[in-house]
Amino acid sequence: MNVDLGIWSKLTKMVAWLLLLAGLLLVAVWYLPLIQQNERMQRENLRLERELQKEKEKSRQLQADIDALRNDPQTVERLTREKLGYARPGETVVRFEPPATNAPMR
Numbered sequence: 001m002n003v004d005l006g007i008w009s010k011l012t013k014m015v016a017w018l019l020l021l022a023g024l025l026l027v028a029v030w031y032l033p034l035i036q037q038n039e040r041m042q043r044e045n046l047r048l049e050r051e052l053q054k055e056k057e058k059s060r061q062l063q064a065d066i067d068a069l070r071n072d073p074q075t076v077e078r079l080t081r082e083k084l085g086y087a088r089p090g091e092t093v094v095r096f097e098p099p100a101t102n103a104p105m106r
Contacts, residue, residue, distance in 0.1 A: 068075040080086045087093045 069079070085093055085095065
């Protein structure tokens with residue numbers, strides 16, 4: 001037996017769909033802060049990964065410098081001459097002053 005309830009059956013279906021939609025929206029609103037936090041953490045993770053790669057590159061460069069100083073006497077001599085102004089006996093060291101500028105001192 002099929003009884004036509006008229007508008008009430010349509011309203012019941014509409015209310016059921018609206019309740020389902022409200023439930024989905026409630027779940028979405030509930031998880032939205034977690035999703036945003038996850039995105040923030042992923043961005044922070046990517047930033048830290050880039051920083052880590054930069055620091056690893058710096059570390060490799062510094063290690064290469066250390067190895068050169070330990071194993072290469074020419075490197076030690078060059079740095080001694082450049083940084084400390086040393087010279088071999090009989091050599092003359094010439095030091096140049098940086099050019100004067102008209103820019104105001106800060």
